[in-house]
Amino acid sequence: MEKIVVVVVFMVLLSCQNKKQESFGVEKTAVPEVAENSVEAKIKLGESIFNGVGLCHTCHKPDQKVIGPSIKEIATIYKEQNADMVDFLRENAKPIVDPTQYEVMKTNFAVTKSMSDEELQAIELYMHSLIK
Ligand code: HEC
Known part of the structure; x- marks a missing residue:
């Protein structure tokens, strides 16, 4: 028993x-839901802006060039040159990826300049996350 x-x-x-x-x-x-300030949460925010209100995805695809260079190409060049994407999106830094097409990208600064630091940094983190 x-x-x-x-x-x-x-x-x-x-x-x-x-x-x-x-x-x-x-x-x-x-x-990601629990740790709101984690890198993962910021990448998610960046991704949702990139594919949502930012409309960036209409010209930038992860792997291939469409109207603009691919996200991976941009992120790779920014990483290599240790360049600041947030500065670029505020129109404080010159284009380094494809200056001949800069005029096309310039039309987006009205949108990106109205974004907060947090939102721009989230976009930058998201773009860099695709080449890790
Ligand atoms: C109408 C098409 C279009 C849209 C929408 C667009 N881009 Fe671009 N983007 C381009 C083109 C074309 C280039 C290449 C010119 C250049 O390098 O500046 C570019 C280049 C870039 C670069 C590299 C700049 C450099 O140093 O040369 C970044 C970063 C970038 N875009 C981010 C964004 C983000 C973030 C958004 C959304 C807020 C966005 N783009 C929306 C067309 C677009």
Whole structure:
């Protein structure tokens, strides 16, 4: 009889442990929501601006050149030259990727200049996140 009790207790303990692990896994995948200021959350914000209100995605695709250079090309050149994308988007720095097409990009400064530091930094983080 004692043995059965021990076995039952053991099994209950085991099943509790399994549940704990399950819920831990769920919490892990929900991290961006929990840590609002995490890099992941900022990248998500940048991505949503880039593909949403910023309309950047209409000219910039991740991998291939459309109207503008691809996001990866831009991010790679900015990384290599250690350049500041936020400065560029505020019209405080010259174009370094494709200066011959600068006039086309310039039309966006009305939008990007009205964005907050946080939003511009989020866009920069998102663009850089694609080449990591
Ligand atoms: C109408 C098309 C168009 C839209 C919309 C657009 N871009 Fe561009 N973008 C371009 C073109 C063309 C270039 C290449 C010219 C250049 O390098 O300045 C460019 C270049 C860039 C560069 C590289 C600048 C450099 O140093 O040469 C960045 C960064 C950039 N765009 C970010 C953005 C962001 C962020 C948005 C959204 C707010 C956006 N673009 C929306 C067309 C566009």
